[in-house]
Amino acid sequence: MTAPDGSASPGDQRRAVEGAMTHVSALISAGHEVVLTHGNGPQVGNLLLKNQLAAGVVPPVPLDWCGAQTQATIGVLILNALGHRAAVLVTRTLVDPEDPAFADPVKPIGRYFSEAEARRFQELGQTWREFPGKGWRRVVASPEPLEILDAPAALALMDAGYTVVVAGGGGVPVVRAADGTLAGVEAVVDKDGAAAVLARAVGATVLVIATDVPGAVAGFGTAHARPIGGTTVAELRALQAEGHFASGSMGPKVESVLRFAEAGGRAVITSLELIGEALTGDAGTVVDGTAP
Numbered sequence: 596m597t598a599p600d601g602s603a604s605p606g607d608q609r610r611a612v613e614g615a616m617t618h619v620s621a622l623i624s625a626g627h628e629v630v631l632t633h634g635n636g637p638q639v640g641n642l643l644l645k646n647q648l649a650a651g652v653v654p655p656v657p658l659d660w661c662g663a664q665t666q667a668t669i670g671v672l673i674l675n676a677l678g679h680r681a682a683v684l685v686t687r688t689l690v691d692p693e694d695p696a697f698a699d700p701v702k703p704i705g706r707y708f709s710e711a712e713a714r715r716f717q718e719l720g721q722t723w724r725e726f727p728g729k730g731w732r733r734v735v736a737s738p739e740p741l742e743i744l745d746a747p748a749a750l751a752l753m754d755a756g757y758t759v760v761v762a763g764g765g766g767v768p769v770v771r772a773a774d775g776t777l778a779g780v781e782a783v784v785d786k787d788g789a790a791a792v793l794a795r796a797v798g799a800t801v802l803v804i805a806t807d808v809p810g811a812v813a814g815f816g817t818a819h820a821r822p823i824g825g826t827t828v829a830e831l832r833a834l835q836a837e838g839h840f841a842s843g844s845m846g847p848k849v850e851s852v853l854r855f856a857e858a859g860g861r862a863v864i865t866s867l868e869l870i871g872e873a874l875t876g877d878a879g880t881v882v883d884g885t886a887p
Contacts, residue, residue: 688766
């Protein structure tokens with residue numbers, strides 16, 4: 596949801612979303628029932644920078660607030676661009692407060708800063724780490740998504756004929772206290788992992804993860820690189836175990852399609868431009884958990 600050069604100006608974001616929605620609209624016009632989710636990395640990064648620049652004037656808002664704000668902002672862009680009856684849900688994702696990720700936050704967010712600036716934000720309770728040669732960057736936990744709490748609302752809207760945008764950015768991470776109350780936490784949920792949980796919750800038959808490449812590649816960056824087309828859960832798990840998919844790029848996508856396929860669904864990784872062909876099995880990396 597940025598320009599090809601990574602620019603995230605409002606105009607660039609709007610144009611990127613409009614381009615994406617032309618492909619989604621084609622699916623809806625073809626009669627498919629579509630549920631949409633999306634990332635929010637650049638948008639949250641911008642909000643964090645505003646937090647940091649204005650920290651001496653107004654208190655920085657917590658990370659879960661940033662996630663909720665970006666769900667609404669991106670959602671409005673999608674609504675305006677889609678041209679179909681659609682609705683956006685500000686969505687919470689339940690995580691475990693005892694998830695090991697909270698004890699060792701490693702997910703970098705936002706921009707690089709100097710050590711002096713990082714120390715200032717550490718005094719506000721944030722965790723920052725040095726990345727040699729680049730500077731200091733804030734790190735947060737990335738716990739496993741357990742449940743998309745607002746999936747029942749999404750189902751109600753789907754039953755009413757809406758195309759629903761839900762769990763944007765992986766959803767706003769919340770934990771449940773012993774008395775049942777919910778509270779947001781300083782964390783981010785992997786958007787691909789949340790998409791797999793969401794797909795199961797709404798009864799999707801196909802999970803399509805749209806990215807900027809036609810599909811996953813075994814041996815990426817080597818002389819033996821080969822695209823992965825139709826494959827089985829066992830074959831893709833074996834390639835994963837061999838280390839073919841980087842944790843910061845294709846790794847989460849592969850893990851998410853595997854989990855969905857293992858639960859009996861069909862999952863695809865492909866480029867946004869090929870999502871129509873992906874639904875018919877003619878494009879992308881296809882893992883069919885319904886096959887014998």
